[in-house]
Amino acid sequence: MHPTIDIQQPQPYDIVGQTILVAGSAGAFEGTLSVYVTEGHDEFRTHVQVGSMGIRQFQGQVTVPDETAFTLPRLYLTLADDTGNEDGPSVTIPVLYGPLILPGYRGWQPYTVQSGDTLTRIARMMYGHEDYGPIFAANQDILASPDLIKVGQVLRIPRDDI
Known part of the structure; x- marks a missing residue:
């Protein structure tokens, strides 16, 4: 059975700013989740850490770089446990990007x-x-x-x- 990823923040269609707060629970390889943010034309990638020693909670922030060329206000935020396995679990939710609204x-x-x-x-x-x-x-x-x-x-x- 694959570990699951539960995004508790943001929720689907939340309005986010340039700094996106992310939180939830996950079992991640080596305690790292990849984060992908895209609007279909441009994308950036980063990561967040998951707690260790059995603690499966994560929280962090993702800052959209100034040079990102997003043109649409609906973004897709994906968290993936792909650091040790490209076929690991992932979850994608839509969010609304306030600076483009x-x-x-x-x-x-x-x-x-x-x-x-x-x-x-x-x-x-x-x-x-x-x-x-x-x-x-x-x-x-x-x-x-x-x-x-x-x-x-x-x-x-x-x-x-x-």
Whole structure:
């Protein structure tokens, strides 16, 4: 039976910044997991350490290099136990890259949709203009169309001023 990898942070479709915090549990060869981050056009690789002496938890951070030429805001984060075996287990999750959603991205805040709201109205209220693109991009996992928001839905509002 192959050891498994469980990514607990980030979760699928979390919005991440240039520094991505990763955590979870895994059994890894020599205590190392390879980390691959790609958006389909560019990729970078690094690694994180897994605890030793039976401790299978890991946590670390991966910093997206400035020279990475990502052009799409949806990234794929893969953790793999391939340091001793190229056929080792791996897990891939999609994450959203905040710096490509909103220039100067520093975090996000939740907003609960109210009666009469539109993405344009929310953008005007949050940003002072009608460009709802960052809000739609940050919520692409729950919004099929910018015209289909529902009262009570909690949206992530990307911010550059947090």
